[in-house]
Amino acid sequence: MNWHDIPSLLALRAFEAAARHGSFSAAARDLNVTHAAIGQHVRALEDHFGLPLMQREGRGMAVTPDGRRLADSLGDAFGLIASASTDLLDQAKTRAIRVSITPSFAANWLMPRIGGFWDAHPDIEVELIPSMQLIDLRRDNIDVAIRYGDGNWTGVHSTPLLSAGHTAVAAPSYLKGCDTDCLADLKGSRWLLDGNRSEEKLWVAQNGVDLDEEDVTYFATGQLSREAALAGLGVTILPAPVASGHIASGALVKLCEEIDSAVAYHVLTRPEAVNPARDVFVKWLKSQTA
Amino acid sequence: MNWHDIPSLLALRAFEAAARHGSFSAAARDLNVTHAAIGQHVRALEDHFGLPLMQREGRGMAVTPDGRRLADSLGDAFGLIASASTDLLDQAKTRAIRVSITPSFAANWLMPRIGGFWDAHPDIEVELIPSMQLIDLRRDNIDVAIRYGDGNWTGVHSTPLLSAGHTAVAAPSYLKGCDTDCLADLKGSRWLLDGNRSEEKLWVAQNGVDLDEEDVTYFATGQLSREAALAGLGVTILPAPVASGHIASGALVKLCEEIDSAVAYHVLTRPEAVNPARDVFVKWLKSQTA
DNA sequence: TTCATATGATAGCTAGGCTAACATACAGAA
DNA sequence: TTCTGTATGTTAGCCTAGCTATCATATGAA
Numbered sequence: 001m002n003w004h005d006i007p008s009l010l011a012l013r014a015f016e017a018a019a020r021h022g023s024f025s026a027a028a029r030d031l032n033v034t035h036a037a038i039g040q041h042v043r044a045l046e047d048h049f050g051l052p053l054m055q056r057e058g059r060g061m062a063v064t065p066d067g068r069r070l071a072d073s074l075g076d077a078f079g080l081i082a083s084a085s086t087d088l089l090d091q092a093k094t095r096a097i098r099v100s101i102t103p104s105f106a107a108n109w110l111m112p113r114i115g116g117f118w119d120a121h122p123d124i125e126v127e128l129i130p131s132m133q134l135i136d137l138r139r140d141n142i143d144v145a146i147r148y149g150d151g152n153w154t155g156v157h158s159t160p161l162l163s164a165g166h167t168a169v170a171a172p173s174y175l176k177g178c179d180t181d182c183l184a185d186l187k188g189s190r191w192l193l194d195g196n197r198s199e200e201k202l203w204v205a206q207n208g209v210d211l212d213e214e215d216v217t218y219f220a221t222g223q224l225s226r227e228a229a230l231a232g233l234g235v236t237i238l239p240a241p242v243a244s245g246h247i248a249s250g251a252l253v254k255l256c257e258e259i260d261s262a263v264a265y266h267v268l269t270r271p272e273a274v275n276p277a278r279d280v281f282v283k284w285l286k287s288q289t290a
Numbered sequence: 291m292n293w294h295d296i297p298s299l300l301a302l303r304a305f306e307a308a309a310r311h312g313s314f315s316a317a318a319r320d321l322n323v324t325h326a327a328i329g330q331h332v333r334a335l336e337d338h339f340g341l342p343l344m345q346r347e348g349r350g351m352a353v354t355p356d357g358r359r360l361a362d363s364l365g366d367a368f369g370l371i372a373s374a375s376t377d378l379l380d381q382a383k384t385r386a387i388r389v390s391i392t393p394s395f396a397a398n399w400l401m402p403r404i405g406g407f408w409d410a411h412p413d414i415e416v417e418l419i420p421s422m423q424l425i426d427l428r429r430d431n432i433d434v435a436i437r438y439g440d441g442n443w444t445g446v447h448s449t450p451l452l453s454a455g456h457t458a459v460a461a462p463s464y465l466k467g468c469d470t471d472c473l474a475d476l477k478g479s480r481w482l483l484d485g486n487r488s489e490e491k492l493w494v495a496q497n498g499v500d501l502d503e504e505d506v507t508y509f510a511t512g513q514l515s516r517e518a519a520l521a522g523l524g525v526t527i528l529p530a531p532v533a534s535g536h537i538a539s540g541a542l543v544k545l546c547e548e549i550d551s552a553v554a555y556h557v558l559t560r561p562e563a564v565n566p567a568r569d570v571f572v573k574w575l576k577s578q579t580a
Numbered sequence: 581t582t583c584a585t586a587t588g589a590t591a592g593c594t595a596g597g598c599t600a601a602c603a604t605a606c607a608g609a610a
Numbered sequence: 611t612t613c614t615g616t617a618t619g620t621t622a623g624c625c626t627a628g629c630t631a632t633c634a635t636a637t638g639a640a
Contacts, residue, residue, distance in 0.1 A: 001368060003321060006375045009299040010628070025586060031293060037629055039587065043428075047563040049375075050382040052431055059586040059637050066378060073374030077367040078291060084363030085296045085339075088356060092340040138333075141342055273337045300597070315617060327598055329618065349606050349617040 007048040012074050014041035015053060019071035023060045096125035097278045100145040103130045104222055104238075105265060108245035109162075110146075117284050124277045132221070137270050143278040145268040146285075148239055158266040162289045164239035165261030166203045169252040171232035183256045184208035190215045190234030194222040200237045203258060241265060297338040302364055304331035305343060309361035313350045386415035387568045390435040393420045394512060394528075395555060398535035399452075400436075407574050414567045422511075427560050433568040435558040436575075438529055448556040452579045454529035455551030456493045459542040461522035473546045474498035480505045480524030484512040490527045493548060531555060 017027035024035040046053050053067030151158045187209055195218035219225040229236035246252035267282055307317035314325040336343050343357030441448045477499055485508035509515040519526035536542040
């Protein structure tokens with residue numbers, strides 16, 4: 001396709017609108033520009049083709065036979081473009097929004113609540129994608145990601161969803177009635193920690209417990225350390241939203257909780273991506289923590 | 291047609307080229323932009339539609355099924371636009387170029403020569419439009435105008451074609467052998483002048499003849515005054531190119547001629563209008579005065 | 581004649597489109 | 611395995627195509 005002989009697509013669009021309306025002013029209103037812009041485009045096309053396309057007729061403009069032929073072809077072409085665009089937008093509206101969440105957050109916070117979203121929005125399908133890492137929203141085609149941290153990530157828009165201070169918990173069977181007021185009271189316990197979470201070790205150290213002098217077992221994932229605690233094997237540390245579910249069910253007991261934590265669960269999105277359904281879901285997420 | 295839901299036409303063009311080539315770099319070469327421009331456009335479209343359109347595949351890019359559907363529609367649409375544009379350009383190439391000339395210039399300078407142009411360029415049709423006034427090239431759909439004056443017109447490109455100093459002439463039958471060296475020698479003659487040409491009166495006055503003391507008849511048009519002179523009724527003043535034809539035929543005798551005149555015949559065009567045939571004709575016009 | 585609404589013309593503004601430059605990734609040749 | 615050519619990814623910053631604002635003239639209805 002030799003684009004050299006084809007004039008400005010914006011000029012062609014302006015001309016097609018002017019020809020369809022028989023008026024520069026009406027075309028301007030249609031395209032949200034001034035009549036001057038339409039006029040300039042049409043003149044430029046007449047210069048490019050070396051033929052008059054429209055001419056004055058009273059207050060409006062009449063299309064010449066040459067102009068009529070061009071306008072008809074352009075109408076067909078832009079009609080195809082409009083149809084293809086609309087079809088794709090409709091298709092995008094029907095696809096599930098892809099949400100990346102950590103497995104623990106999904107199990108303990110989101111799943112218990114997602115039924116409410118489905119009830120309220122049966123027209124919006126949500127595809128939950130468990131993932132442990134911070135992903136690339138664009139490359140991985142993710143609409144929303146929920147991640148635990150300080151929210152200071154580049155390239156995405158992040159808003160805090162809910163606070164997630166560290167919480168020390170253990171199974172009732174492990175505690176056997178032991179009383180605790182602070183982390184230091186837990187000295188001598190068996191610690192079950194996620195080897196990846198240096199923040200947890202820091203929190204414990206900052207609260208009077210030297211982990212180097214404690215009985216600590218490090219697990220490859222937080223899920224494994226959590227399951228070990230649920231089995232009554234010792235004390236573990238969970239983010240508050242994850243812990244709350246287990247505590248409510250009585251499977252774990254809250255021993256000590258971090259107040260005013262800098263870390264939280266955040267909602268990550270790409271604002272340049274237009275997606276109304278994604279926006280509805282994010283709004284619902286935030287309504288669950290109000 | 292709701293243009294609000296339709297993304298940038300330039301972005302759609304970039305995407306169609308990338309899809310057709312399976313490569314940002316090849317599309318860039320096709321459209322004479324950088325691969326970065328293509329990449330940005332495709333990403334912007336993916337954000338607009340909320341769907342991936344192309345994805346990495348080794349060194350090139352593969353089109354997704356959604357992208358393929360869009361690309362096919364765009365290919366059809368841009369094909370229509372290309373066809374319509376090319377057809378109109380071809381049509382413009384075949385139409386006659388419209389040349390506006392004054393009747394006297396046509397009769398005395400152009401018509402004796404135009405046969406040479408037709409012989410050299412049988413493929414270019416020239417439509418001669420006699421007109422007395424300076425016209426609006428665009429409004430009147432004129433490709434070339436040839437006009438007499440100082441060339442200082444706004445809104446058009448003018449280049450001098452041939453000098454056109456004033457020339458005093460009379461029929462041999464009127465002169466009856468009278469000898470002249472300058473205009474002053476013509477005192478006492480009957481002057482036949484175009485009432486519209488104040489420049490001619492000025493020239494005569496500047497060369498020693500007070501027309502207020504002469505026998506002067508003013509005509510409504512230059513043609514009438516010229517025909518009166520051809521009939522032997524007196525002395526008239528013509529632009530040199532108009533006079534030269536009559537002098538060569540012996541119908542008129544040159545009495546006195548203006549040297550280094552500021553006025554000339556000029557070729558007027560609109561450079562913003564693209565028209566190769568017009569350019570060929572203008573080039574030929576200038577070759578006739580080299 | 582007056583008034584509303586059209587197009588014509590153009591100086592000047594601005595943001596969409598692009599480039600330049602540097603990055604990483606892929607694939608084939610040596 | 612290494613090197614090289616060529617692909618895409620990213621982004622700061624430039625710039626001109628596209629537009630607006632403004633004032634002009636022209637048209638047609640009241």
